[in-house]
Amino acid sequence: MDPPQLSRHKDDADLQVMMAGSTFRKVKSHSWKKPRHFRLLEDGLNIWYKSRWAGRGHSTFLVSDVEAVRQGHQSEVLQSIADEFPPNLCFTLEFRGRQGNLDLVAETPEEAGAWVRGMRKLIHKAKNMDEKERLDQWVWDWFLKADKNKDGRMNFKEVRKLLKMMNVDMNEDHAFYLFTMADxxxxxxxxxxEFVMFYKMLTQRDEVWKLFQDYSSDGEMLSRGELENILRIEQQEGDGCVEHAQELIDRYEPSEMARSQGSMSLDGFQLYLCSQEGSIFNTSHKDLYQDMSQPLSHYFLSSSHNTYLLEDQLRGQSSLEAYIQALKRGCRCVEIDCWDGPDDEPVVYHGHTLTSKILFRDVIATISEYAFKASDYPLILSLENHCGVEQQRVMAQHLELILGSLLLRAPLGGEAPQQLPSPQDLKGKILLKTKKIGCETLTDEVSDEDETVNPDPDSPSTDQGSAECPPDPSKKKAKLKMSRELSDLVVYCKSVHFRGFQHAQAHYKCDEMSSLSESKARKLAKEAGADFVQHNIRQLSRIYPSGLRTVSSNYNPQELWNVGCQIVALNFQTAGLEMDLNDGLFHQNAGCGYVLKPGFMRDSELPFDPETPQEHSGYAPLRLSIQILSGQQLPKVNQKEGSIIDPLVRVEVYGVPQDLAKEETSHIQNNGFNPVWNETLNFIVHNPGLALVRFVVEDHDKASRNDFVGQFTLPFTSIRPGYRHIHLLSKDGTSIPPASLFVNVSTSELTSGPD
Structure with missing residues (x-):
């Protein structure tokens, strides 16, 4: 039996080259280039590599961890050696999440071409496998891991080791019984x-079998009508159940005979439940389902802070790859910190720190290439401008020459706007956000975000006033030093100092926006939430992390989304709760980086204060009930052979202050393979339109802090009721198949006041 991944490609010439193996130069810098031997393993899943001098030591990585292959000098590292090796020898493997690229140089163009084509075929195959193929591949992978002597068979000793590897501590007698049954x-x-049979017995899902039995009249099959009943009653899918039931049978039932009879077996039913159609996330929300024709200020935007950094903001590396990663994740507002550089070329880095420097022109060239790969909707460049006038002119030249027609240079229709245009109107356009000569007379410091030079993140900027924007008499002003050429490129995102909600309303211009530090914004949200919401109906607000966050940690973005702030900038390079919330919010709407704010945050006639949601005219709280049934194939935290996790599940709700809540299950001892909880967690959600729900799995430790196992975050409004699987993500936000939770979700209106 061939490995499933290779079954259709075993005669493919490129894959044959990969399986035979190749020696490449692995390149980390201009001076670090070392030979490594790479080959595709027989499973078609793993790439194995080692140093020719490293003895028996070797490493592997999964093909599914590779997101894309770039051919030629398509990375900073390979560009640095472009004069040494021609592009037809060079290629880059680009990994998911925050893992760095792998830059390689082949010995011949033919070998490089075979690996580039072969990797792309394998990546395409991995992305397009159906549920059964994924399961077959996963089972085959475990078989190869357990078959230590590589004889194509697995004895009971190997099976016992396998169970430890699979994160389950099973009674040895029971394990031997299943082994004998499968033999x-x-x-x-x-x-x-036979191992497939063993696996099926090992993964028998009593909770799925019980649901199946409740609706199957003969206990063997579900008729189409019985499947319709499940979809209507349990999954609450409403209209279209008849057609959907037949579609599910056609798509997931493995037996051709059952399909021809319009029936579904337990195997088919389990495949459906484990598929994306059985996911807790509403599949229709993965498409572009929201109205994109409203003013920009009516949307939340996925936004990055210090986008150029791969690490911390004191000594971290500045990299073009950081922009590529953010843009490929759907980010729609990136930050560029610009400083005067040598040879009249502006540089990008975190000023007055030891972070490395990259050329402004290279940043703009990278943005030009990747701006619209993940989303067609407008991209905002938040320019932190610390350059003198001469290099500002150079910046303007680079923006115009490199971006060309992508750069928006004048208002749509040529007239001053009365309201901001929509994402639809600005599709495929790049907007510049920085100071502009006009409303505010500027000082030597033309940046509106002073975090790099001032330890106090709430220190006021030194903007000088004009007739329309009164000056602050307590501040001594310096003379304007800004390039007219750069100023002229600012259209709808003119940075102005925030002087209060009253002043902003009295001097309202829809194309002016302010940047606020997190502490200033949180203070305003607490003290004047309703005013903040109203302000953000009309104008854009950008929030940025405190300059004191030297390790590039993040603040909780939910507090600022609660008052309608559109551009809540986070350090994308730092994994954790805050980025989980950001990914969860922007996973919907085709991942385009724009999410339409709830209606009550777009209507100036209906005041809303997140501190008192019950006072809003549209107040309609809901009860959320989540029965945590079981877990499947949870990843190990400690890779030692005998280590097995003790998993628990915690459900967290984020939203308006009254909705913040956490509840968790008990922990299951020594079972990460198929733990069963069957525990129900209940919540009251006062403002469903703003709420996010996060599912977290942890390894319980009574002596120290629990270890993170996996998570999944989604908007409350994207939750589907019924029996659903939650497909877990790693700390980096990448998938870790087939790890999942099985839950039963229900929501209901409150018949009486909240408890």
């Missing part, structure tokens, strides 16, 4: 087909 050849060992 139909009575050879005291399992071949791959």
């Amino acid at each position: 139909t050849s009575m050879s005291s060992s399992l071949e791959i087909d």
Whole structure:
């Protein structure tokens, strides 16, 4: 039996080259280039590599961890050696999440071409496998891991080790019983087909079997009508259940005979429940389902802070790759900190620190290439301008020459706007956000975010006033030093100092926006939430992390979304709760980086204060009930062979202050493979339109802090009721198949006041 991943490609010439192996130069810098031997393993899943001098030591990585292959000098590292190696020898493997690239140089163009084509085929295959193929591949992978002597069979000793590897501590007698049942050849060992049978017995899901039995009249099959009943009653899918039931049978039932009879077996039912159609996330919300024709100020934007950094903001590396990663994740507002550089070329880095420097022109070239790969909707460049006039002119030249027609240079229609244009109106356009000569007379410091030079993140800027924008008499002003050429490129995102909600309303211009530090913004949200919401109906607000966050940690963005702030900038390079919330909010709407704010945050006639949601005219709280049934194939935290996790599930709700809540299950001892909780957690959600729900799995430790296992975050409004699987993500926000939770979700209106 061929490995599933290779079954359709075993005669492919490129894959044959990969399986035979190749020696490449692995390149980390202009001076670090070392030979490594790479080959595709027989499973079609893993790439194995080692140093020719490293003895028996080697490493592997999964093909599914590679997101894309770039050919030629398509990375900073390979560009640095472009004069040494021609582009037809060079290629880059680009990994998911925050893992760095792998830059390689082949010995011949033919070998480089074979690996580039072969990797792209394998990546395409991995992305397009159906549920059964994914499961077959996963089972085959475990078989190869357990078959230590590589004889195509697995004895009971190997099975016992396998169970530890699979994160389950099973009674040895029971394990031997399942082994004997699967050993139909009575050879005291399992071949791959017998191992599949062993796996099916091992993964028998009593909770799924019970649901199946509740609706199956004969206990063997679900008729189409019985499946319709499940979809209507349990999954609460409403209209269209008849057609949907037949579609599910056609798509997931493995038996051709059952499909022809319009029936579904337990295997097919389980495949459906584990598929994306059985996911807790509303599949229709993965498409572009929101109205994109409203003013920009009516949307939340996925926004990055210090986008150029891969690490911390004191000594971290500045990199073009950081922009590529953010843009590919759907980010729609990136930050560029510009300083005067040598040879009249502006540089980008975190000023007055030891972070490395990159050329402004290279940043703009990278943005030009990647701006619209993940989303067609407008991209905002938040320019932190610390340059003198001469290099500002150079910046303006680079923006115009490199971005060309992508750069918006004048208002749509050529007239001063009465309200901001929509994402639809600005599709495919790049907007510049910085100071502009006009409303505010500027000082030597033309940046509106003083975090790099001032330890106090709430220190006022030194903007000088004009007739329309009164000056602050307590501040001594310096003379304007700003390039007219750069100023002229600012259209709808003119940075102005924030002088209060009253002043902003009295001097309202829709194309003016302010940047506020997190502490200033949080203070305003607490003291004047309703005013903040109203302000953000009309104008854009950008929030940035405190300059004191030297390790590039993040603040909780939910507090600022609660008052309608559109551009809540986070350090994308730092994993954790805050980025989970950001990813969860922007996972919807085709991941385009724009999410339409709830209606009550777009209507100036209906005041809303997140501190008192019950006073809003549209107040309609809901009860959320989540029965945590079971977990499947949870990843290990400690990779030692005998280590097995003790998993628990915590459900967290984020939203308006009254909605902040956490509830968790008990922990299951020594079972990360198929733990069963069957515990129900209940919540009252006062403002469903703003709420996010986060599911977290942890490894319980009574002596120290629990270890993170996986999580999944989604908007409350994207939750589907019924029996659903939650497909867990790693700390980096990447998928970790087939790890999942099985839950039963219900929501209901409150018949009486909240408890």
